[in-house]
C-alpha cells in the first residue's frame with residue numbers, strides 16, 4: 001500500500017509499504033485523514049510525544065471496512081467508519097477510575113492514517129469503530145477526533161450557563177472550542193486572534209473578537225466583563241507570556257486552561273498568589289475518552305457544530321509534505337488528506 005513515512009525532521013516520503021499484517025484483523029481502506037497540529041509538530045521535530053521514526057502519522061481518519069469476519073455482529077464489509085486511533089486498555093489504574101484519556105497502555109491501530117489501509121484488532125472493534133451516518137460527509141467525519149479532544153477539555157473546564165470565556169487563538173481547535181462553549185451555555189466567548197481571516201471566521205461562529213496586537217487584551221476583557229474577569233481562559237497556543245497574561249483577566253476561582261502543548265520549552269513560571277489568594281485553577285488536557293467520539297458524532301449529525309468553514313484545503317496523499325509545511329500559515333485551517 002502507499003503510505004507517507006516520516007523518517008526524521010521534515011523528512012517524509014511517500015512509499016510502497018507492506019499491508020498491515022494479521023489475518024484476524026479488520027482492514028479498513030482509508031478515505032481521508034485530517035492533519036492535526038500534533039502531526040505537524042512531529043514532522044518538524046522528527047518524532048512525536050508517542051513515537052520515534054520511522055512512523056506513519058495521522059490519527060483523524062475515516063474509511064470503509066474492506067475485510068471483517070462474517071461473525072462480527074456489529075460491523076460488516078462496506079461500512080463507512082471513523083476509527084478511534086488510540087484505544088484505552090480498560091484495566092490500568094487510570095482506566096479503573098474512568099480516566100480513559102490517561103490510560104497507560106493505549107492500543108493503537110496498525111499504523112497512522114496517512115496510508116491506504118489500517119488494521120484494527122477484531123476485539124477492539126466495538127470501542128474503536130464508529131459507523132458514519134450517510135448524511136455526514138467523509139471530510140466532516142474527520143473532525144470527530146479533534147472535536148472529541150475539545151469535549152474532553154470543556155468537560156474539565158466545567159462551563160456553566162452564562163459564563164464568559166476567552167479563547168486565545170482561532171485555529172481549528174480554538175474555533176471548535178468556541179462553538180462547544182456556546183453550546184455548553186456560555187453567554188459570551190471572546191476570541192483573541194491576531195489574524196484577520198481567522199478572526200472573521202470566529203466572529204461568524206458567534207465570538208466577540210479582538211486583535212491583541214491592536215487592543216490591550218486585559219483592558220478589553222475588563223471592559224467586556226464589567227471588571228469581573230472571565231470564568232475560563234483557554235489557551236490553544238503555548239506561549240509562556242500568554243498563559244501568564246491569562247491570570248491577569250481570569251476572575252477569582254476561575255480557570256486558566258492550557259490546551260495547546262509546548263513545542264520546545266514547556267516550563268512556566270506563574271505567580272503563586274493567583275493560585276493561593278485568588279484560588280485560580282490551572283488545568284490542561286490532551287486526548288479524549290472514547291465516548292467523546294459518540295458525542296462528537298451526535299453534534300455533527302444534528303448540525304450543532306459547523307466544521308466545513310474550517311476546511312481550507314483537501315489534498316491528495318502525494319502533497320502531504322507541502323501540506324505539512326504550509327499547515328501553520330495563518331490562512332490555513334484544517335487540511336484534509338484524501339487517499
Ligand SMILES: [Zn+2]
Nearest residue numbers: 036060145146
Ligand atoms: Zn488530533
Ligand SMILES: [Zn+2]
Nearest residue numbers: 089092095103
Ligand atoms: Zn488503561
